[in-house]
Amino acid sequence: MIRIKEINSKSEMKQFVKFPFKLYKNNNYWVPPIIQDELDGFDASKNPVFKQASAKYFLAYKQNKIVGRIAVIINHTEVNIQKIKKIRFGWFDVVDDVEVTKALLKKVTEIAKENNLEKMEGPIGFSNMDKVGVLTKGYDKIGKMVTWYNHPYYVSHFQELGFEIGKEYLETTILIKDINIEKYSKFAAILKQRYGYKALNFTSSKEVMPYVEEMFKLFEKAYSKLETFVPISDEQVAFFKKKYISFINPEYIKFVVDKDGKLVSFAILMPSFAKALQKAKGKLFPFGLFHLLKAKKKNDTVVSYLIGIDPEYQSKGVTAIVFDEFYKTVIKNNITKMVITPMLKNNEEIHKIWRHFNPVIDKERATFTKKIN
Numbered sequence: 024m025i026r027i028k029e030i031n032s033k034s035e036m037k038q039f040v041k042f043p044f045k046l047y048k049n050n051n052y053w054v055p056p057i058i059q060d061e062l063d064g065f066d067a068s069k070n071p072v073f074k075q076a077s078a079k080y081f082l083a084y085k086q087n088k089i090v091g092r093i094a095v096i097i098n099h100t101e102v103n104i105q106k107i108k109k110i111r112f113g114w115f116d117v118v119d120d121v122e123v124t125k126a127l128l129k130k131v132t133e134i135a136k137e138n139n140l141e142k143m144e145g146p147i148g149f150s151n152m153d154k155v156g157v158l159t160k161g162y163d164k165i166g167k168m169v170t171w172y173n174h175p176y177y178v179s180h181f182q183e184l185g186f187e188i189g190k191e192y193l194e195t196t197i198l199i200k201d202i203n204i205e206k207y208s209k210f211a212a213i214l215k216q217r218y219g220y221k222a223l224n225f226t227s228s229k230e231v232m233p234y235v236e237e238m239f240k241l242f243e244k245a246y247s248k249l250e251t252f253v254p255i256s257d258e259q260v261a262f263f264k265k266k267y268i269s270f271i272n273p274e275y276i277k278f279v280v281d282k283d284g285k286l287v288s289f290a291i292l293m294p295s296f297a298k299a300l301q302k303a304k305g306k307l308f309p310f311g312l313f314h315l316l317k318a319k320k321k322n323d324t325v326v327s328y329l330i331g332i333d334p335e336y337q338s339k340g341v342t343a344i345v346f347d348e349f350y351k352t353v354i355k356n357n358i359t360k361m362v363i364t365p366m367l368k369n370n371e372e373i374h375k376i377w378r379h380f381n382p383v384i385d386k387e388r389a390t391f392t393k394k395i396n
Contacts, residue, residue: 025126026084036065039080042092043116044305047172054166054297058305065094071258072149075100080114081130083123091117093127095134096149101253102140110135110395112145113153116173117180124180135395144189144392146171150253151246152263155365156192157181161386167326168296169364170194170388181391189392190251192365195382199359202380204350211347214340219282222348225273234278235264237286238331245331249367271328272319274356277348279341287333288341292349295324295362324360325353330376342376 030039040061047053065080067073076098083091096111112131117124131143147155157173166172214220225231239260246252275292299318303311332341353361365388366373 024085025090025123027126027130028082028084029130030080030082035082036062036080038089039082039092039114040065041305042082042089045089046116046118050172052163052165053172054168054170054300055303055305056168056300057303057307057311059307070149071256071262074258075256076149078149079130079134081127083117083127085120085123090120091115091123091127093130095131096147097134097138097140098149098253102138105253108139108141110138110140110143111147111149112143113148115146115157115177117177119174119176121180121183124177125184128184132395140395142392142394144390147390150255150259151251152255152259155251156190156388156390159191159387159389161194161388164385165297167194167362167364168293168300169326169328184393186391186393189390191368192388193368193384194365194386194388195363195377196385197361197363197377197380197382199350199353199361202346202350204347207343207346207350210340210343214344218339220287220341220344221280221282222344223278223280224348224352225276228269228271228273231268231273231276232264234286234289235268236260238278238289239263241286241289241333242329242331244333249370251367270319274352275325275349277345279344281336287336288331288345290330290345290349291328292325292353292361293328294319294322295326322356323358324362325358327361327363330373332376337372 030036037058040056040058043053044055047055063069065078076096078094078096080094081092082089092114093112094114096113098111101107101109110131112128115127117127128143131145135143146157147153154169154171157171157177159178162175223234236257239255243252243254271291271293275294277290278286279288281287296315296318299314302314305311307315363377363382
């Protein structure tokens with residue numbers, strides 16, 4: 024017997040968050056989250072995403088043991104304003120038993136019907152800022168702080184239950200030694216002289232803060248045409264500032280402005296926290312914070328977290344200035360590798376940005392979708 028239970032208490036939510044720690048115990052490639060961060064993310068009093076989204080959480084039990092979990096999500100901006108009649112599911116983890124997967128996804132169907140929604144898609148989070156997709160290739164590569172990991176059988180479960188691939192994503196790795204920076208440096212110098220573009224570099228998080236709202240406006244402008252786009256609220260931007268900006272090494276935040284001071288491009292890299300999070304084992308204390316701070320200061324790998332270019336400037340080469348500035352920083356900090364977070368496979372513009380750096384595809388992932396009958 025498989026029993027599905029909607030969770031309502033703090034203790035059950037903690038079980039929900041901690042289930043993957045058992046599922047992926049001793050797995051060398053899974054990157055655990057910080058438990059308290061996960062709990063805070065599901066707390067409507069702390070996460071402003073719940074002003075535009077709602078969620079229910081379920082655990083699956085078999086012989087009184089937890090064997091699966093799922094979050095069922097409705098993004099009301101997506102449904103009511105964008106008129107996309109879709110229900111989301113995320114934070115999906117399960118043992119290798121397709122009947123457990125079937126029982127969990129049945130809850131998604133039930134809630135979709137109650138809300139007159141027409142299809143389901145997942146795994147995806149509340150908004151564009153959350154993790155996305157299941158791995159379809161690259162199970163033997165260490166994950167990232169901003170991605171989910173999963174066993175290969177997740178894909179076969181979805182296929183057996185009649186799901187189709189929704190959106191596909193690629194993750195790539197670039198070796199710094201393969202970057203021919205000379206042509207970018209020369210082009211960057213020409214652009215600065217001819218058009219008055221200027222690179223903004225930072226030494227403290229405090230210097231970055233005044234630009235964050237403008238950065239997200241540019242982010243929305245740059246990505247609004249993508250099929251995955253859902254608007255981000257001002258409250259979510261404020262939440263992002265508080266939660267993430269202060270933790271990112273300010274050296275890895277680069278902005279480009281035009282001659283009038285208008286932001287035309289930005290990029291954010293982060294030191295890779297994957298190995299540090301594995302050592303932390305879900306806890307900041309007593310030693311987790313030490314591992315994270317050490318990774319922030321001393322690391323040979325960076326992760327491309329966000330990049331955006333004003334559509335009006337996408338063919339004007341401003342990314343050359345960004346790359347030129349980043350190259351100086353990564354060389355100074357002895358960075359040897361850059362990994363790129365999931366990019367939509369059909370997003371040609373983003374692939375054009377990286378294609379000259381000999382990127383190697385090391386992971387592929389996808390969402391799965393099914394019509395509600």
